[in-house]
Amino acid sequence: xKDAAPQTIYLKDYTPPSYLVDSVxxxxxxxxxxxxxxxxxxxxxxxxxxxxxxxxxxxxxxLHSARINGAEVTPQMTLEGLTCEVPDAxxxxxxxxxxxxxxxxxxxxxxxxxxxxxxxxxxxxxxxITYYPDRPDVMATFTxxxxxxxxVLLSNGNPVAQGDGFAEWHDPWxxxxxxxxxxxxxxxxxxxxxxxxxxxxVELNIWVRPGDEDKCAFGMEALKKxxxxxxxxxGREYDLDIFNIVAVDDFNMGAMENKGLNIFNSxxxxxxxxxxxxxxxxxxxxxxxxxYFHNWTGNRITCRDWFQLxxxxxxxxxxxxxxxxxxxxxxxxxxxDVIALRGRQFREDNGPLAHPVRPDSFVEINxxxxxxxxxxxxxxxGMLKTLVGDADxxxxxxxxxxxxxxxxxxxxxxxxxxEDTTGRDLTQFKRWYEQAGTPRLSVSxxxxxxxxxxxxxxxxxxxxxxxxKDPRVIPIAVGLLNxxxxxxxxxxxxxxxxxxxxxxxxGLAAKPVPSILRDFSAPVILQRExxxxxxxxxxxxxxxxxxxxxxxxxxxxxxxxxxIRDGAAPDTGHLDALQAVVRDDTLDPAxxxxxxxxxxxxxxxxxxxNLGEVPDPMAIWQAVEVLKQTIAQHMQDLLPRIYAQYxxxxxxxxxxxxxxxxxxxxxxxxxxxxxxxxxxxxAQYDKADNMxxxxxxxxxxxxxxxxxxxxxxxxxxxxxxxxxxxxWFSLQIAYSDPDHAAEIARALTDxxxxxxxxxxRFRATLGALAGHPAGFHHAxxxxxxxxxxxxxxxDPINPQTTARMCSAFETWKRYDAxxxxxxxxxxxxxxxxxxLSRDTTxxxxxxxxx
Ligand code: PHE
Ligand code: ZN
Numbered sequence: 001x002k003d004a005a006p007q008t009i010y011l012k013d014y015t016p017p018s019y020l021v022d023s024v025x026x027x028x029x030x031x032x033x034x035x036x037x038x039x040x041x042x043x044x045x046x047x048x049x050x051x052x053x054x055x056x057x058x059x060x061x062x063l064h065s066a067r068i069n070g071a072e073v074t075p076q077m078t079l080e081g082l083t084c085e086v087p088d089a090x091x092x093x094x095x096x097x098x099x100x101x102x103x104x105x106x107x108x109x110x111x112x113x114x115x116x117x118x119x120x121x122x123x124x125x126x127x128x129i130t131y132y133p134d135r136p137d138v139m140a141t142f143t144x145x146x147x148x149x150x151x152v153l154l155s156n157g158n159p160v161a162q163g164d165g166f167a168e169w170h171d172p173w174x175x176x177x178x179x180x181x182x183x184x185x186x187x188x189x190x191x192x193x194x195x196x197x198x199x200x201x202v203e204l205n206i207w208v209r210p211g212d213e214d215k216c217a218f219g220m221e222a223l224k225k226x227x228x229x230x231x232x233x234x235g236r237e238y239d240l241d242i243f244n245i246v247a248v249d250d251f252n253m254g255a256m257e258n259k260g261l262n263i264f265n266s267x268x269x270x271x272x273x274x275x276x277x278x279x280x281x282x283x284x285x286x287x288x289x290x291x292y293f294h295n296w297t298g299n300r301i302t303c304r305d306w307f308q309l310x311x312x313x314x315x316x317x318x319x320x321x322x323x324x325x326x327x328x329x330x331x332x333x334x335x336x337d338v339i340a341l342r343g344r345q346f347r348e349d350n351g352p353l354a355h356p357v358r359p360d361s362f363v364e365i366n367x368x369x370x371x372x373x374x375x376x377x378x379x380x381x382g383m384l385k386t387l388v389g390d391a392d393x394x395x396x397x398x399x400x401x402x403x404x405x406x407x408x409x410x411x412x413x414x415x416x417x418x419e420d421t422t423g424r425d426l427t428q429f430k431r432w433y434e435q436a437g438t439p440r441l442s443v444s445x446x447x448x449x450x451x452x453x454x455x456x457x458x459x460x461x462x463x464x465x466x467x468x469k470d471p472r473v474i475p476i477a478v479g480l481l482n483x484x485x486x487x488x489x490x491x492x493x494x495x496x497x498x499x500x501x502x503x504x505x506x507g508l509a510a511k512p513v514p515s516i517l518r519d520f521s522a523p524v525i526l527q528r529e530x531x532x533x534x535x536x537x538x539x540x541x542x543x544x545x546x547x548x549x550x551x552x553x554x555x556x557x558x559x560x561x562x563x564i565r566d567g568a569a570p571d572t573g574h575l576d577a578l579q580a581v582v583r584d585d586t587l588d589p590a591x592x593x594x595x596x597x598x599x600x601x602x603x604x605x606x607x608x609x610n611l612g613e614v615p616d617p618m619a620i621w622q623a624v625e626v627l628k629q630t631i632a633q634h635m636q637d638l639l640p641r642i643y644a645q646y647x648x649x650x651x652x653x654x655x656x657x658x659x660x661x662x663x664x665x666x667x668x669x670x671x672x673x674x675x676x677x678x679x680x681x682x683a684q685y686d687k688a689d690n691m692x693x694x695x696x697x698x699x700x701x702x703x704x705x706x707x708x709x710x711x712x713x714x715x716x717x718x719x720x721x722x723x724x725x726x727x728w729f730s731l732q733i734a735y736s737d738p739d740h741a742a743e744i745a746r747a748l749t750d751x752x753x754x755x756x757x758x759x760x761r762f763r764a765t766l767g768a769l770a771g772h773p774a775g776f777h778h779a780x781x782x783x784x785x786x787x788x789x790x791x792x793x794x795d796p797i798n799p800q801t802t803a804r805m806c807s808a809f810e811t812w813k814r815y816d817a818x819x820x821x822x823x824x825x826x827x828x829x830x831x832x833x834x835x836l837s838r839d840t841t842x843x844x845x846x847x848x849x850x
Contacts, residue, residue, distance in 0.1 A: 006838050011307040011360045017133055018049040019086075021140035026130065028110075030117055030148035030184055032102040035110065036064075037130045039097075041140075044090040052088060057081040057127035057134040060109070062098040066131075070094075082131060097130050104128070105757060105797045113250035114209060116185025117150070118263060122256060123306055123365045126177035137304045137408040139174040144182065152187040152207060156180060156259045158241045171259055173239065174406065176302055181258030183207070183246045190216030194224050194238070197231045202238050206269065207246040215270035218281060218654060219245065219288055226289040229323050234397060236296045245269060245288070249722065252759050252800045253369065255287050257294030264291070267723050267760055273652040273690040275724050278659035280691075285327065290320040296401065304408040306365045310357045310433070311414055313369075314377020321378060328656035331545035332590045338520045338546070341379065343600055345371035346525070349438045350606065351810040352850035353843075354463035358411050358433040363842040366800050372436070379523040380432050386475045386493060386521055387429070388422050396421040428473045428497060436463040439472060442527040447511040454478065454494075454514060455502040458524070464846070471499040477521035477544075480505060480512035485541035491518050513537055518544040525610075532558060536577035539595075549595055552578060556627075557599045561607060563623040564616075570630040579635055582642065589646055590660030593667045596631075598624060601773040602811070609814050616816075621738055621774035632671040643668040643680070652690045659692075666696040670703070678704035685710050695727060702735040725753055726764040733768035733775070741775025742782035749790065756794050759801045766790050770808035777815065781822040784809075788826040791840070792833055799837030806830075806843040813850050824848070 025040040045052060058081040066073050068084070069091050075082040086093075104111035109128030110119050119125070127134040144155040145168045153162075156179070157171025189205040190213060196202060204223060206216040223245065230236040240260045251265035268287045271280060297319065298312035325333045348354060348371050355368070357377050362368050385393040400417045407413070411433050415426045437460040446453045456476065460469040474496040480489035489512070494503045505512075513534060517526050535558070538551035555574045562568035581587065581595045599607075601624060605615035632639070646665040648658050673681045681700035688694035698714055701707040711732060718724035729748055736744045748754060748765050756762050766787055770776050776783035787808055795802040812823040827848045830840065 006363050006841060008361050008363055009365075011305070011358075014305055014307075015050055016048045017046055017135060017138050018051055018053050018055075019043040019133065020046045021133065021138050022090075024132075024140045024142045025145075026142065027145045028147065028182060030101075030146065030150070032112060033100045035099050035101055037097050037099060039093070039095050039130045039132075041093045041132070042090065043086070043093055045088060052086075053083065054086040055081060055083050055133070056093075056131035057124070058097075058131040059127050060099065061128070061131065063131070064096040064098060066096075067094040068092070081127065095131050099129065106799060107250055107252050107759070108800065110182065111250070113248050116187065116209070116248070117148075117183060118185075118246070118248045119180065119182045119258075120252065120256060120263065121180050121258070122178040124178070126180055129180075132177050134177050135305065136176040136178060136302050139176050139302070139406075139408060141174050142169075142171045142180060144169045144171075146182060146184060148184050150184045150186060152183070152185055152189075154181075154183040154207070154244055154246065154261055156261050158260075171240075173259060173300070175259050175299060176408065179257070179259045179299055179302075181256070181261040181263055183244075183248075183261065183263065186210065187246070188213045190220055192220050192224065194227050194243075196227070196237045198237060200237075200241075202227075202240070203242045205242070205244045207244060208266075208270065209247070209249075212247060212266070212270055215272045215275070218271040218276075219269045219284060222285040222288040223292060225285075225327065226292040226323065229289070229326065230293060230296070230319075233322070233326075234296070234319070234401075236293075236401070238295065239300070243292075245291075249760070250758055252798070252804075255291045257291045257298055259295070259299050262291045264288075265760065267726065270723060271654070273654070275691050275718075275721055276654075277692045277695055278654060278662055281654035282324070282328065282659065286320050286324050289323045290316055293319045293323070300406065301401070301404045302408050304410045306362070306368070307358055307360065308410050309365075309368060310373045310377035310380075311409060311411055313374045314357065314379075315381055315414075317374050317378035318381035329588060329590060329660070331549075332588065332594065332656070332660070334519060334546050335549050335591075335594050337375070339600075341371070341375050341523060343602060345375045345523070346438050347602065347606065347811065348372055348807070349376070349436060349463070350461070351813070352464060352847050353807060353810050354436040356434050356436045356466075360434075364803070364839045366839055367803055367842055376523055383432070383475050383522055384418060384429070386477070387473070387495065388418060388424065392418075392422045428471075431470055431472045435460065435469050435472070436466055437461055437469065439469075439474065439522075439524045440527055441474065441476070441517075441522075441524045443514075443516060445514065447508075450506060450508050452480065452505045452508050452512055452514075453502050454505075454516070455500065456494075456496050457500045458496065459499070464849070471497065473497050474522045474524060476516065477518035478503075479515045479518055479542075479544060479547075480508070481515060481538075481541055481543075482508075482512055483510055485537070487543050488512055491544065493521070515542050515544055515547045517547070517550075519546045520550075530554070532571070532573060536573065539577050539581060545591060548581075549591065552581060552595045553599060557604070557607060560599065560604055560620075560623050560627060561611070563626065564604065564608065564619050565611075565613065570627050572630075572634065575631060575634045578631070579638060582635070583638055588660055589664035590656065593660065593663035596664075596667045596671075598627065605773065605811070605814055614816050615814055617774045617777040618738060618779070628671065629674050632674040635671065636675060639668045639672050640680075643672060662692050662696075666692070669696060670700055673700035673704045678706035682706065682710075691724070691727075695731065699731055699735050702732065707735070719753070722758075723760075726760050729754070729761065729764040730768035733765065734772060736772070736775060738772070738774035738778055741769060741772045742778060742780070742786050745769040745775075746782075746786050749786075756790065756797065759798065762790070762794065762801060763805070766805060770805065776808065777819060779818070781819075784822055784826045788829055791830060795830075795833065795837050795840050796835065799839040802837065803839035803843045806840060806847060809844075809847050812847070 022042040027038040029036040075084040108125040146153040153167035155169035161168040187207040192204045247266040254268045255264040297315045396418045476494040479491045482488045535551045535555045542548040559571040608615040646661040681697045685697035
C-alpha cells in the first residue's frame with residue numbers, strides 16, 4: 001500500500017475514540033521474514049464518542065483472516081488501516097497478520113537488530129505489528145504469548161507461563177499501544193532486586209548480548225537509585241513484580257519507557273570505565289532515571305493525544321534533572337542544562353522549525369520529539385515550581401497522581417491541578433505552552449534616593465504561523481550586590497506579567513550591581529547593556545553559581561564578538577578574571593572546568609545575527625582558535641599546576657567528584673597542548689586506563705596535528721567495541737580543521753566499519769560533521785553536499801533518523817547569499833527525490849519555507 005498524501009493533523013480536531021478496548025491478547029510466532037501476529041481484542045462502544053465508525057490502524061501488514069465474535073469478516077482496506085461493519089455492542093475482534101521483521105530497517109514496529117527481535121512502538125509503531133486503534137487514549141490490559149526457539153522471550157508486565165519454545169506475559173495495568181514491547185534473543189541478564197517502601201520485592205534485570213555483561217553494573221545502580229529517589233521525593237512506588245531493561249544496538253532514539261520493559265539504545269545503558277567517559281556515565285544515569293520515572297509520568301498517567309507529548313516528556317525531563325542535581329552537583333547540572341537548552345532549543349525556537357511546547361498541528365509526529373517539547377517543556381515545569389513554591393508544587397503533584405492515575409490526560413488537566421491546589425489563575429502561564437519563540441527580556445535600571453528600580457520589557461519575534469505574541473508571566477530571580485561585592489538583597493522572585501514592568505528595591509545605601517535571572521529562572525534571552533567591568537565583578541562575587549558562570553560566559557562572548565567584528569585583540573582583562581576563577585581552589589573543579597569553556601561557535605553565530613550581522617563561520621572558528629591560543633599562553637604557569645593538582649590517583653569512580661577533577665585537568669590539558677605540541681597529551685594517552693583520559697588525550701593530539709599514530713592505535717585497540725568505535729568516528733571529524741572536515745567525514749563513510757543501518761554510527765559520522773559549524777558551512781559547499789548525499793541514501797531505509805538530521809540546515813537563513821543558495825539547492829535536491837518519506841518531506845518543507 002502506498003503512503004497516503006501527507007495530511008496535517010490538528011489538535012482542535014480531536015475527538016474521542018468510537019470504541020474502547022478492554023483487553024488485548026496477542027500471540028507472536030516469531031520468524032525473521034514471516035512473523036505471525038494473532039490478536040484477540042475486546043472492544044466496546046465508547047459512550048462518549050460522537051459516532052460509531054470502526055477504524056483500525058495498520059501499515060505494512062498482510063492480513064490473513066479477520067473475525068468478529070467468531071465469524072469471518074472481510075474488512076475494507078484504507079490507506080492507513082481498515083474499516084469494518086461492527087455490532088453496536090461489545091464484541092471480540094480477532095485477526096491473523098503476517099509481518100517481516102527482517103525487512104524493517106525503519107526501526108519502528110517489530111524489527112531485528114544483531115539477531116535479536118525488538119520493538120519500538122512510540123509514537124505510531126504498533127500499527128506496523130497488528131491492526132489496532134493506535135492512539136494513546138485507548139488503554140487496555142495486554143496478555144502476550146511469544147513462540148520462538150530463542151532462549152529469552154520478554155514482554156510487558158509480569159511473567160505468567162514459560163516452557164519449551166514459548167513464554168507468556170500479562171500486564172495488569174491498562175496502557176496505550178505505544179507502550180507495548182517485545183524482545184526475543186540470545187541474551188544474558190545482569191540481575192538484582194529492589195524492595196519497595198511498602199516491602200514488595202521487585203526483580204530487576206538488564207539484558208544484553210553476550211560480551212556486554214561486564215557493562216551493566218553501573219546502569220543497575222542507577223536504576224536502584226532512581227527507584228529509591230522516586231519513592232523519597234515524589235512518593236512513587238514501582239507497581240509490577242519485575243522490571244526489565246534491554247540494550248539494543250540499532251535504535252533511533254535514546255531509550256523507551258515501555259511498561260516494565262524499557263528498551264535502550266545500547267549507548268545509553270552500557271558502561272564501563274575502560275569504554276565510557278564521565279560524560280557517558282552521567283548521561284546513562286540520567287536516561288535510566290528518565291525512563292524509570294516515566295512509569296508514573298507517562299505510563300500510569302499518559303497523554304490523551306500526541307499534541308500533549310510535553311505532558312509526559314517535559315515533566316519527566318524535569319524530574320530526571322532534579323534527580324541528577326541530587327545525585328551530583330545542582331549548579332553544574334543547571335549550567336549543563338542551560339548550555340544544551342541554548343544550543344539546541346533556542347536555535348530551534350529562533351528558526352523555521354519553531355513550534356509551541358504543545359504544538360497545534362503536525363504532519364509526522366516523529367518530527368516533534370524536539371528540544372522544544374522536551375527541554376523547554378521541562379523549563380516550564382521549573383517555572384511553575386518557582387512561581388508556586390516547593391510546598392505547593394509537591395501538593396499539586398500529589399493531586400495530579402491522585403486525580404489522574406489511569407488517565408490519558410491533557411495540559412489543561414495538568415494546569416488545573418495547580419490552579420486547584422494554589423487558587424492561582426494560570427491562564428497567562430498557559431501561553432508558554434501555546435506560543436512558540438524565545439521571549440527577549442530587556443532591562444534598564446535607575447537609582448535615586450536609595451531606591452533602585454529595574455524595568456523589564458518582554459517581546460517575542462514572530463514564528464512560523466504565529467505573528468502576534470501576548471506577554472507571558474516570567475519569574476525573574478534577582479539578587480543585588482553592593483559595590484564591595486556583598487549581597488545586599490538575596491535572591492527574590494519578581495513575577496513579571498506585563499509587556500513592560502518595573503520593580504523597586506528600597507533602602508539601599510549605594511547603587512547595587514544586579515544579578516538577574518539567577519539559576520536561569522526562565523527560558524528567555526536576557527538583553528542587558530552591561531560593561532565588561534561589571535561582568536568581571538559578577539564573575540568574582542556573585543553568590544549564584546549559575547550567574548557567576550554566566551558572567552564569565554558573557555565576558556568571553558563579548559571579547560570574541562569584538563575579535564570577529566572588529567578584528568580586536570583578545571581581551572586580557574577577561575583572561576585575568578577567568579584565571580582568578582580557575583585558580584580558586586574553594587570552587588568546585590567541575591564548575592571551574594565549565595567556566596574555562598568558551599561559548600559554542602553556533603552560539604557566536606546567533607549572537608552576531610542578533611546584532612544584525614551576517615556570521616562568517618570561518619571567522620568565528622579562527623577567533624575561537626586565537627582566543628584559546630591566547631588563554632593557553634596567558635595561563636602558561638597556572639595550567640600545568642592545575643593539571644598536576646587534579647590528577648586522580650584513586651581507582652576510577654564515575655562519581656561527580658572524580659569526574660569534576662578529570663574535567664578540570666582535561667580542560668587544562670587541551671590548553672597545554674596548544675603550547676607544548678601535544679607532549680603532555682601523548683603521555684596521558686600512553687598511560688590512560690579509562691576512556692575519559694584516553695579520549696581527552698586523543699582529542700588534544702588530533703587538535704595538535706599529532707594524532708595519526710594514536711588514531712590508528714585507538715582503532716586497533718577498540719575495533720571489537722562498536723560504542724567506542726562510534727567515538728572514534730566522531731572525534732576525527734569534531735577535531736578536524738574546517739578545510740578538511742567534509743573530506744575526513746567522506747573518507748570515513750568509505751571505512752568498512754561505516755554503516756548507515758546503525759543510527760549511532762550514522763550520527764557519529766554525519767552528525768559530527770553537522771556539529772562542526774566551520775566545516776559543515778565551509779564555503780566550498782562540500783559539507784552541505786555530503787550531508788545531503790547521505791540523507792538521500794538513508795531516507796528510504798530509515799526516515800525517522802533522516803528527518804531528525806535535517807535540522808542541520810535549520811540555521812540557513814543566518815548565512816550569506818552564497819551559502820543560502822548552496823543550501824537551497826541541496827534542500828531542493830532532497831525534496832526532488834522520488835518517494836521521499838513523509839518525515840523528511842515535512843522537515844525540509846518547513847525549513848525551506850523560512
Ligand atoms: N519516549 C522516549 C523517551 O523520551 C523517547 C522515544 C520517542 C523513543 C520515540 C523512541 C521513539 O524517553
Ligand atoms: Zn521521555
